[in-house]
Amino acid sequence: MTSDQAVCDARRKEVVRQGISVGVATGLSGVSFGALAVAAGLSVLQTQALSLLMFTGGSQFALVGILAAGGSGASAIATSSLLGIRNGLYALQTSQFLQARGLRRLLAAHITIDESTAVGIAQKERPLQRVGFWVTGLAVLAGWNLMTLVGALVGNALGEPETWGLDAAAAGAFCALLWPRLQTGDGRATAVLAAFIALITIPLVPAGIPVILAALAAVVVGLMAHGRHERGEDGLPGSDPLP
């Protein structure tokens, strides 16, 4: 019994360590979000509100990117929300092992992101899945917010964003987020079609709208791919380097 207990404790510690290291690594990227958001014209408080309340990196970058490019608030909200749909899909899976109720469920929902889902579902036993989810989610929440503040304060002190290439940094961040999703043929086809749609619609519609139209690429490729595959497995949780 005692040796079983020891094995169990060791595995638990391993999962905790895994979660915290993911939290530190992901949190560091918060610097770039903080700097970009203030460069886009958001206040430090608004930037921090996004990391604390929205807490899903891709959507946060998209929102400030579209606002910086002169897009409307409505198109910024639409794009960030479309990117946030995947968190709801993760929640379908995490809710199976979390079994959280009441306030715990609200907190669990808030930290349902790529990383917490990935570490959680990677564990074999239910108790460890819970540990993985909670430790990772809370570690990323802490790291991401702390480093967002650092980035926002540094970014505020830098002045003119273009001088420092911060506008290009946003594009670089999106490349890094897209990269893991190009591993499947469907992912690549979707990205190419979406890029094409955005390119031809930029001169035709107001800023922010081309991105929303680009989302149609997912529908087109998704419907065409349907029948060729039995089940969609691309866009797996944890494939993003951000929350």
Next chain:
Amino acid sequence: MNTWVTVLAACALAFLLKLSGYFVPARLMEGPRTSRISALLPAALLAGLIVTQTVAGSGGRIVLDARVAAVAVAAILLWRKANFLVVVGAAAATAALLRLSGWT
């Protein structure tokens, strides 16, 4: 639209999307077509964002400037399996240096 309204509305929607997965019966979202499209959605949006962030100029013009070079550098670094912060930093540095040199 006021920036605070945009920020808070987007935050509220992000939370509701996360929460919906804890209340929606799993089978509603389990159709292969639905799950395939939603799995591909981030790739489509991110590709669209990259293009608009890289070549869109004021008034809907297509502009090729230092940002294109920055994205090329980012892509090469990603291909070389560089870390997220390295990619973002290198993209910024590329654009900043090109502008400093007066190329764009």
